[in-house]
């Protein structure tokens with residue numbers, strides 16, 4: 478077993494760290510979040526570094542990166558800005574990978590080069606008002622009418638829908654079939670007639686809007702079907718395994734960011750005549766943060782490695798998601814304590830991590846659902 482990162486992985490980490498420290502300092506990210514304005518310039522610059530094409534092949538402008546590279550990229554993005562992660566992940570990993578794995582040649586040629594260039598974003602339209610954790614109960618219907626599908630229903634929490642070109646929408650195509658055969662994925666253009674998008678106010682990452690999407694007899698050509706008719710559930714479940722690993726990586730990156738800030742502060746801040754890191758209680762909090770980051774990274778990379786090997790990774794991805802997100806939350810809470818009153822001030826950046834981290838315990842399958850999955854797997858062995 479070899480735990481060393483390759484020279485390419487180390488270089489990727491260095492390049493991204495330098496890029497985000499230069500392009501996305503705390504005050505810039507805070508300003509975009511405060512103004513709830515999408516930072517399209519940062520998104521484009523990140524795409525020019527090759528970030529948006531990591532999950533698909535060179536023939537479509539991507540680089541078909543291995544999963545450890547994607548995890549490193551996710552960590553560095555989450556360390557810099559959750560809002561950027563919220564726009565980038567659905568586009569560059571979940572939806573682009575979905576098109577790459579299951580889409581037609583026409584869909585790949587049309588969509589993926591634009592995703593790689595950063596000029597097209599995609600949004601994940603899974604969750605509905607009555608179908609959150611239980612996606613098998615979604616009610617948005619797509620009915621075949623001639624050469625089109627006509628879609629009626631509602632999605633909620635569709636992040637980035639208002640700046641996306643397409644929604645990768647999970648819909649019911651056969652109400653009488655079981656979920657495993659009655660649901661499909663359709664690419665719905667956000668400019669389609671009958672589609673309305675309404676951004677919601679939220680706790681963190683506000684510069685990427687999380688939206689309600691209303692579909693009122695929206696017509697999309699049958700060519701926009703991704704994969705087999707009725708094959709949507711297995712597509713979504715496959716993509717969710719990877720997504721859960723990346724949520725673990727987001728928690729890891731956020732935890733690393735909180736640790737870096739807290740460590741620097743604890744070395745500089747003097748109370749009772751010495752830097753606060755020399756007070757054992759503070760040193761122990763930093764030690765706990767470092768252990769959380771390290772274990773989150775390892776459990777995430779193990780799941781990523783299994784995905785790369787083509788091994789089943791549902792159990793490991795669920796563990797990575799739970800541990801990574803909760804490690805991020807513990808790190809942000811300890812970081813707040815170490816910075817004392819200054820943690821509360823926007824300019825220090827710690828309060829942003831503290832707000833951002835909660836989402837990772839909820840989205841991509843709540844940590845309760847993930848624990849159900851883990852327990853079910855344990856029960857089988």
Ligand SMILES: Cc1cc2nc3c(=O)[nH]c(=O)nc-3n(C[C@H](O)[C@H](O)[C@H](O)COP(=O)(O)OP(=O)(O)OC[C@H]3O[C@@H](n4cnc5c(N)ncnc54)[C@H](O)[C@@H]3O)c2cc1C
Pocket residue numbers: 567600601602603604608609610611633634635636637679687836839840841842843844845846849
């Ligand atoms: C900021 C934000 C961005 C998001 N972005 C997207 C997006 O881009 N696309 C998208 O499709 N979705 C998105 N989501 C939705 C997210 O994935 C869901 O919120 C999540 O899956 C949970 O669904 P729910 O909110 O309906 O909660 P519910 O499913 O109603 O759950 C409520 C509570 O009940 C618990 N619970 C439910 N069932 C069980 C059970 N069987 N066992 C134990 N506990 C259970 C849950 O763990 C949770 O604590 C986003 C959410 C947020 C907050």
